[in-house]
Amino acid sequence: MAEGDATTCIAAPEVVERTFADGKVRKVLPKNIRNFSIIAHIDHGKSTLADQLLMKTKTVESRDFQAQFLDGMDLERERGITIKLNQARMRYTASDGELYALNLIDTPGHVDFSYEVSRSLAACEGCLLVVDAAQGVEAQTLANVYIALENDLEIIPVINKIDLPGADVEKVKREVEEVVGIDCSNAILTSAKQGIGIEDVLEAVVKRIPPPPDNTHKPLRALIFDSYYDAYKGVIVYFRVVDGELKPGDTIRLINTAKEYVVDEVGVLSPKQIPVDRLYAGEVGYLAAAIKAVADAKVGDTITLKKHGCREPLAGYREVVPMVFCGLFPTDADQFGDLREALGRLQLNDAALSYEPEVSSAMGFGFRCGFLGLLHMEIVQERLEREYHLDLIITAPTVKYKCTVKGEEVIVDNPSKLPDHHEDLREPYCKMDIITPTDYVGPLMELAQARRGDFKDMTYLTETRTTLVYDMPLAEVVTDFFDEMKSRSKGYASMEYQITGYRPNKLVRLDVKINQEVAEPLASIVHKDNAYKIGRALVTKLKELIPRQQFRIPIQAAIGAKVIASESISALRKDVLAKCYGGDVSRKKKLLSKQAAGKKRMKSIGTVNVPQEAFMAVLSLGTEKEA
Numbered sequence: 239m240a241e242g243d244a245t246t247c248i249a250a251p252e253v254v255e256r257t258f259a260d261g262k263v264r265k266v267l268p269k270n271i272r273n274f275s276i277i278a279h280i281d282h283g284k285s286t287l288a289d290q291l292l293m294k295t296k297t298v299e300s301r302d303f304q305a306q307f308l309d310g311m312d313l314e315r316e317r318g319i320t321i322k323l324n325q326a327r328m329r330y331t332a333s334d335g336e337l338y339a340l341n342l343i344d345t346p347g348h349v350d351f352s353y354e355v356s357r358s359l360a361a362c363e364g365c366l367l368v369v370d371a372a373q374g375v376e377a378q379t380l381a382n383v384y385i386a387l388e389n390d391l392e393i394i395p396v397i398n399k400i401d402l403p404g405a406d407v408e409k410v411k412r413e414v415e416e417v418v419g420i421d422c423s424n425a426i427l428t429s430a431k432q433g434i435g436i437e438d439v440l441e442a443v444v445k446r447i448p449p450p451p452d453n454t455h456k457p458l459r460a461l462i463f464d465s466y467y468d469a470y471k472g473v474i475v476y477f478r479v480v481d482g483e484l485k486p487g488d489t490i491r492l493i494n495t496a497k498e499y500v501v502d503e504v505g506v507l508s509p510k511q512i513p514v515d516r517l518y519a520g521e522v523g524y525l526a527a528a529i530k531a532v533a534d535a536k537v538g539d540t541i542t543l544k545k546h547g548c549r550e551p552l553a554g555y556r557e558v559v560p561m562v563f564c565g566l567f568p569t570d571a572d573q574f575g576d577l578r579e580a581l582g583r584l585q586l587n588d589a590a591l592s593y594e595p596e597v598s599s600a601m602g603f604g605f606r607c608g609f610l611g612l613l614h615m616e617i618v619q620e621r622l623e624r625e626y627h628l629d630l631i632i633t634a635p636t637v638k639y640k641c642t643v644k645g646e647e648v649i650v651d652n653p654s655k656l657p658d659h660h661e662d663l664r665e666p667y668c669k670m671d672i673i674t675p676t677d678y679v680g681p682l683m684e685l686a687q688a689r690r691g692d693f694k695d696m697t698y699l700t701e702t703r704t705t706l707v708y709d710m711p712l713a714e715v716v717t718d719f720f721d722e723m724k725s726r727s728k729g730y731a732s733m734e735y736q737i738t739g740y741r742p743n744k745l746v747r748l749d750v751k752i753n754q755e756v757a758e759p760l761a762s763i764v765h766k767d768n769a770y771k772i773g774r775a776l777v778t779k780l781k782e783l784i785p786r787q788q789f790r791i792p793i794q795a796a797i798g799a800k801v802i803a804s805e806s807i808s809a810l811r812k813d814v815l816a817k818c819y820g821g822d823v824s825r826k827k828k829l830l831s832k833q834a835a836g837k838k839r840m841k842s843i844g845t846v847n848v849p850q851e852a853f854m855a856v857l858s859l860g861t862e863k864e865a
C-alpha cells in the first residue's frame with residue numbers, strides 16, 4: 239500500500255506486537271489495550287497511586303524507584319505537585335488470564351494547566367477519579383470530572399487514603415454520588431500509601447474501561463497531548479494514535495500549524511523511552527522528528543501524513559494564551575543577556591511562556607513575560623533563579639486589559655503603558671467555583687464581594703458543604719485571593735476558575751511616585767471605587783518595605799495628576815559598624831559584606847533603593863484593602 243493512501247484500507251491486525259518495559263515484544267490483542275488517566279484534586283493521592291500501579295505491574299522495579307516516578311521534575315517533587323504530564327505503558331495479566339497493555343497518561347494537577355488536562359483526557363477511554371476519604375469532593379475534583387464527562391470517559395471512582403483515622407468512606411461515596419452524579423456502589427477503596435486495593439484498581443481498569451476502537455485502517459490522525467524539548471533528539475512529542483498507524487520514516491504534517499517533519503523515531507514510554515517499529519490506532523506513544531521547539535508541536539494539534547493524510551483535524555484544538563503578565567529585570571544589568579538566553583531555553587520547552595523585551599527608566603532592560611496563571615509564573619521564576627542562577631526583580635502580576643483608543647482596540651499587559659486617553663477599558667472575568675465547609679460561607683462571601691465578585695449561585699452539596707459561584711475579575715484572583723480564601727476557611731475551602739470573557743468596568747491607573755519619581759513597575763489598574771483604599775494601603779505598605787535612607791523619602795499614590803494618598807519615610811544614616819567597638823577588622827568586613835548582600839535584591843528608583851518585596855506590595859494588601 240502507498241504510504242498513507244486514504245483510499246486503501248490496511249487490514250486491521252488481529253494480533254499486534256507491543257513492546258513492554260523490559261524491552262520485550264509481546265503479542266497483545268487490540269481489544270486488550272486500555273488508555274486511562276487519573277484525575278483528582280491536588281494532594282488526594284494521584285501520584286502515589288500512579289507509583290503503586292507502576293510497581294504492582296513491575297513497570298518500574300522498586301530498587302530504581304524514585305518515589306513518584308511520573309512527577310519527573312525536581313521542582314515538582316519538591317512542591318509535591320504535578321506540573322508536566324507523562325505517560326507509562328504497563329503490562330498486566332488480569333484475572334481472566336489475558337495479557338493487557340495499560341497506558342496510563344498522567345495529568346497535571348493544577349488549574350493553570352487545565353487545557354493540557356483536557357487534551358490528555360481526550361487521549362483516553364476512561365479515568366480513575368481519586369477522592370480523598372477524609373476530604374471528600376473538592377473544587378478541582380469537580381472541574382476535572384466535567385472535563386472527563388465532556389470527553390465521554392468511563393469514570394471509575396476510587397476512594398483513597400482509607401487508612402487515615404479521619405476517613406469516612408460512606409460519607410465520601412454519598413458525596414461523590416450526590417455531587418458528581420456517579421454511581422459509587424462499586425467504588426474502589428484504596429490506600430495508595432500502604433498499597434491497599436491496587437490490584438482492584440488494575441482489574442477495574444481492564445473490566446470497566448472500554449478498549450480503543452480499532453481504526454487502523456483509516457488515514458493517520460494522532461492527537462498531541464504533551465511535548466518536551468530534548469537537547470539530542472529535538473522535541474519529543476507525546477500523542478495518541480486515533481486513526482491509522484505511524485512509523486519511522488513517515489513524513490508527517492501537523493494540521494493546525496501546517497508544519498512538516500520526517501519521523502526519526504516512534505516508541506512507547508514505560509516510563510523510559512523504548513523505540514518500536516510502529517504505533518497503531520488506539521496506542522499512545524512518543525515520536526522524535528528533529529522538531530526545534532515545543533511551540534512547533536502544540537498540545538491539541540493533529541498529526542497526519544503529508545501524502546494522502548487527513549485534512550480534518552481532531553476536535554478541541556485551541557491556542558493557549560498567557561493570562562498573567564509580569565516584568566522580569568535582572569538586579570545586575572550585566573545579566574540581561576543571560577536572562578534572554580535562559581528565557582529562550584525555557585520557551586523551547588514551554589509553548590505557553592511568552593516574553594518580550596521591556597525597557598523602563600526605573601528598572602533598565604528586562605522582559606515582559608506572559609504565563610498561564612500564577613503557579614506557572616512562580617515555576618518559571620524559580621527555574622530562572624535556581625537553574626540559571628539569575629538574580630531577578632519581579633514586578634507584580636497583572637492581567638491583560640483591553641481598551642479602545644480612537645476606535646482601535648489596544649491590548650495592555652503592563653499597567654504603566656495604559657494610554658491616557660482611552661474610550662473604554664475592559665478586563666477579563668472568570669467564573670469562580672468555591673467549595674467550602676458551610677461554616678465558612680460568610681467569611682468567603684465577604685471576601686468574594688470585597689474582590690468585586692458578582693454572586694451567581696450557592697448550593698448545598700451535603701449537610702456540611704456548600705458551593706459558591708461568582709463572576710469575578712481575573713485581576714482580583716491573581717492577587718492573593720487563593721491565600722485569603724485558605725486563611726479564612728482554615729485551609730478547608732477549594733477553588734477553581736474558568737476565564738469567561740471581557741467586561742467593561744470603571745477602571746483607573748494608580749501610579750506610585752517615590753521621591754517624586756514615577757515608579758512605573760509599581761503602577762496598577764484598579765477599580766475607581768477602590769482606588770482610594772488601595773492607594774492608602776499601598777503607600778502604607780511601601781513605607782514599611784522600603785528601608786530608610788539618608789534622606790527623607792516621600793511616597794505618593796496618584797490617579798493622573800491627582801495625589802490620593804501619601805506617606806514619607808524619615809531619613810536615617812545606617813551605620814552597621816557602630817556595633818563594632820574595637821578593631822576587629824574581619825568582623826567589620828563580615829558585617830559590610832552582609833549589608834552588601836542585603837542590598838542585592840534592590841533596584842534604585844531615582845535615588846531610592848527599592849527592595850523586591852515592594853514590587854509585590856500591591857499583591858499583599860489583602861485585609862488592609864478591605865478595611
Ligand SMILES: Nc1nc2c(ncn2[C@@H]2O[C@H](COP(=O)(O)OP(=O)(O)OP(=O)(O)O)[C@@H](O)[C@H]2O)c(=O)[nH]1
Binds near residue numbers: 402
Ligand atoms: N495516609 C495516606 N496518605 C496518602 C495516601 N495516598 C497519598 N497520600 C499522601 O498524600 C500526599 C499527596 O499525595 P500525592 O500522590 O502527591 O497527591 P497528588 O494528587 O498526586 O498531588 P498533585 O501531584 O499535586 O496533583 C502525599 O503526602 C502522600 O504521601 C494514602 O492512601 N494514605
